[in-house]
Amino acid sequence: MSKKRLQPLVESLSRSAKHFNRGEVECLIGLFDTLLGSSYSRFAAVGFDRGAFCDALHRDFGMTDSALTNRVFCTFDRDNDNCISVVEWVEGLSVFLRGTLEERIKYCFKVYDLNGDGYISREEIFQMLKNSLLKQPSEEDPDEGIKDLVDIALKKMDCDHDGKISFADFEEAVKKENLLLEAFGQCLPDLKSTMAFERRTFPERRKP
Template sequence: MAEGSVMSRKNLQMLSESLAKVAKHFNKKEVKCLIRLYNDLVGEQSERRMGAGLDRSKFRNILHNTFGMTDDMIMDRAFRAFDKDNDGFISIKEWIEGLSVFLRGTLDERIKYCFDVYDLNGDGYISREEMFHMLKNSLTKQPTEEDPDEGIKDLVEITLKKMDHDHDGRLSFSDFEKAVRDEELLLEAFGSCLPDTKV
């Protein structure tokens, strides 16, 4: 590789070694491949603010095309969960750390990630309104239904009954964590925000 190329072999080696330390679930070889992929993706972006990182639309394309996600709200929240410093771009470090949890995270890491995605306004709770919006987006409408919103409201109440352990009418992180530990299927209760296991 020429010195003027995106990243010299020596730099790639150094970067993959340092990032392999933060990405517990990838080995150095995998990290190197993910760095190359990241550089290709960033290189494909338009010229505006080049070098700042992976932008929202490119990241959403990856979630949609590679991982089969279709819900706009969930994809936006996944972007925010990856973009830890909230600068509107996913840096190389955020990319590797995010994918480490997204693809191979422990149950603890996935619980935290899913909760962050579902907490739409970032206040530390999943409210009735947030549940309603996410469930409304993820459920397909039946043309025969009079008022599908009523069914969704009922579903929110059923969900709260099952998951709201402190009975305050919203889900805190500890409510969510306890519910998922009791029944792992509840991890993605409000929409698909992790890759399909077949991917």
């Protein structure tokens, strides 16, 4: 990226991706260009396609559930053009790596709301838990066990008892018990992956 184009972009992203300083924004733009150069994205002129983005989530953060990594892609892709631009990349990572609890609650809810209707339904919870749980070969009907977990999740998180989880339900439940933030599968990086990614990406973090 040319210096003429880089500087205004860094200025703008330093304001909008509020958890990164100017130097970190520059590093993330550099990483974006490097990853784009080595990818086979069909949108390579402007950003990552779904495959390249999900590969990065798997490689850098060990995220293997394809249904959820697809939803992470959709959450980063705010303009729904099936491509992650450099702005969506840096602003998305700001929440993904360093978001406040409020930001992460909004982000996780959006990932888990599979059809985007503003609710996490019984069917969506079942689908996510089915994808994320390992099936035991001895179980005669593993779906029954998952249905029990769905009932437990709804009992815990459906605060207004309408059979589905609204954003207000999700927020209230997570604020009472933070562990419920990723109740339906991993959609945020763990601390070890985050620290490793930041050490690789931000040179100043490597200094003793």
